[in-house]
């Protein structure tokens with residue numbers, strides 16, 4: 001059993017690694033398709049189409065752009081695994097430092113949003129399943145279908161309009177009150193920094209500014225959880241083993257929560273990776289609307305400036321995090337469900 | 344009377360429409376009876392068992408009365424029904440393979456049953472005691488390595504072992520009425536005999552009333568004192584097991600008995616009823632067996648017979664009017 | 665043998681019966697029916713208005729494109745800039761004084777076009793890759809599935825953004841991006857179906873070469889096992905529309921003044937607390953369209969998986 005689990009994890013790990021390599025190869029080819037010559041590549045690195053040829057040549061040299069393609073690809077891949085993602089042509093600093101600055105801020109939105117949407121999703125899904133075909137079920141379904149079908153910018157704009165502007169309950173834009181002094185950068189997570197520095201006004205302002213974007217993010221993604229919870233609970237409630245526990249005399253409510261919900265929550269683990277991917281994608285829009293300077297905001301800016309390198313690098317980073325999240329979910333699933341075996 | 348069924352009808356909703364599986368059934372069950380339900384596949388045996396415990400699937404619905412202990416099982420509240428299930432009426436479902444929760448150990452699920460019984464009897468719910476009781480019940484079903492089985496997950500057991508674990512639950516719950524829906528299908532002949540003996544002991548020592556559902560008239564003969572023959576959701580013949588099997592009155596019953604291999608009447612040849620049961624969506628007008636019956640005449644096709652009192656039993660056939 | 669399975673006439677009758685059955689089941693459920701109506705109106709309007717827009721381009725007659733619309737969607741008029749909803753301008757006007765309702769109606773056909781194009785291409789690519797992977801097995805299967813995984817690893821939106829930005833964030837770039845990203849789920853689906861039928865006796869028994877076997881799988885899957893695809897595709901039209909509108913919101917797509925639902929909302933967000941209608945109505949329009957597909961797809965999935973409310 002133990003060695004089987006280890007083998008299972010190793011196999012998943014290798015698969016994940018292959019996936020990462022394929023992704024990098026794809027993105028590498030993508031940029032070489034639009035910039036087929038070393039000079040064209042050099043122009044991208046220079047960040048401007050009007051560069052004197054002499055300068056292009058130096059760029060070609062420094063980045064090895066005139067080497068054969070496969071060699072460049074290997075260099076590129078090795079660089080990525082060393083955390084070297086190139087220099088951003090707009091900001092003129094290493095790309096990795098920008099990502100290191102913006103990614104933690106996005107995680108500060110995405111992680112609470114995932115927790116919130118799992119909570120809302122499980123609650124509403126269980127409620128709907130236990131009240132199948134009753135009004136509660138229909139209301140839950142109506143709400144999650146509506147949030148599912150809304151474009152993320154509509155959800156964000158509505159929240160901003162009603163709660164931020166009309167009611168004035170919460171700040172409608174920015175990550176923190178811009179008049180406050182930023183605490184020292186201990187961890188690159190602003191919330192942790194403010195806690196370490198015991199800068200409570202800053203901390204409270206951060207939390208205040210987080211609420212609307214977090215709600216917006218969880219609103220667009222909780223429907224996935226609701227739907228899966230409801231349908232797997234209903235499936236379980238039709239199984240013989242659920243019916244047998246009712247038959248034994250276990251009260252229906254108790255059986256719904258201790259058998260149906262419990263068993264349904266195991267496959268939910270695999271959803272976390274999906275939710276993560278979904279929320280990161282949603283963060284692009286949400287951060288743009290709330291003017292929250294995280295990874296999403298960074299991507300939107302890269303779109304405006306057609307900053308290819310930034311876009312491809314963020315794509316790699318997002319891909320890596322999703323693949324990692326998937327791997328973790330797979331492993332957790334294998335550990336938690338006694339039935340999961342090697343294929 | 345322990346259980347009284349009056350004018351019971353059961354319906355199923357499907358994509359192709361709503362159809363009636365059990366029609367206007369009346370049946371009485373005395374305390375201490377062992378009654379066998381026999382009939383071809385799809386004759387409504389499992390449906391009848393499920394409706395008695397109010398465990399029909401979501402698409403099923405029922406009309407009529409099922410009176411147990413003076414209360415109508417079909418009408419009481421869900422909470423009252425929960426109190427009846429398990430310790431008063433318990434049913435072993437037909438398909439044993441998926442009957443155990445895959446993420447809980449066998450021990451957990453057996454102890455859960457023991458706890459329900461003990462709580463309702465206001466007995467101690469000491470974990471060690473209940474574990475011991477569960478292990479003993481496993482041993483009585485010829486599962487000797489009880490301790491190891493208790494610690495396993497259902498997917499680590501064979502089909503026959505799962506079936507016996509479910510029967511163990513019945514031992515632990517000690518219901519007044521036990522409905523056993525083909526409880527021996529996954530068992531080999533020796534263990535099958537063991538289970539039959541066990542059921543008989545339960546019936547004798549604890550006065551447990553048993554409804555035994557089976558295809559196998561031979562098993563019904565060995566175990567039960569009363570027999571109910573179902574066809575298309577109707578009782579065709581019911582009465583004392585021995586007398587029915589010695590001298591069946593309804594042509595369908597004779598057919599069923601004739602279809603046991605090695606029966607003396609067919610001198611070794613496998614006899615079977617011609618044709619197959621009609622679909623519930625297009626039942627014949629008169630007697631539902633009329634299209635397969637050797638003795639069919641005019642009236643059978645026009646009018647459905649009533650359940651008539653003939654000799655020591657009830658028969659639904661115009662031959663005995 | 666294979667001729668038997670794909671016997672023309674039988675299929676036709678069968679498909680007809682199944683279609684009738686589905687229509688009846690959709691009709692029976694109020695929400696599924698509402699979804700179907702929305703979808704029909706959406707495609708109907710897109711077809712008519714889309715034709716008019718094409719003709720207006722062909723005959724260079726700008727009037728033709730707005731013949732059915734309440735106002736000219738390109739009529740700059742700063743006197744009526746940012747007016748709230750009124751009886752003349754039902755959904756209000758934007759900063760340029762253009763009628764928002766007319767611009768919405770003008771923009772809708774492009775979403776229908778993209779949805780159909782992207783889903784159709786995804787089904788096609790997915791079928792080719794999935795059937796090949798499922799049938800060939802071994803190394804081929806392994807390679808195709810790892811590539812599929814790699815594409816599924818990155819959230820679709822992010823990958824589409826990457827591809828379309830590399831293609832200069834244009835309309836064509838957005839469409840190519842969507843088409844490049846959309847196929848993996850269908851590949852998995854077709855692979856699963858192929859594995860299922862690959863082991864059927866008559867398929868194993870038939871002595872034809874690999875190429876025509878793959879062709880046979882194509883015919884078999886497209887004629888016999890389309891239900892889950894149709895249900896999923898109905899949902900997926902909505903997903904494409906959502907993603908495309910998000911791209912347009914981020915400035916990837918057509919250049920102004922040509923209206924797009926997403927870019928209209930993006931322009932409106934800047935004017936938010938005051939001219940709320942400018943951002944909210946295009947968003948609501950997308951919501952309604954996508955809800956149509958979601959309701960229809962959801963109902964179809966219920967029917968297929970036998971989870972029907974009788």
Ligand SMILES: Nc1ncnc2c1ncn2[C@@H]1O[C@H](COP(=O)(O)OP(=O)(O)OP(=O)(O)O)[C@@H](O)[C@H]1O
Nearest residue numbers: 355357364383384385386387388389390391400402
């Ligand atoms: N959940 C259900 N939905 C619809 N129809 C059902 C359902 N369960 C059973 N039926 C139908 O009801 C009829 C009686 O089924 P039932 O399971 O009671 O038969 P049975 O006598 O137990 O048969 P078997 O000996 O094969 O177990 C059959 O025609 C069956 O198709």
Ligand SMILES: [Mg+2]
Nearest residue numbers: 388389390437
């Ligand atoms: Mg049965």
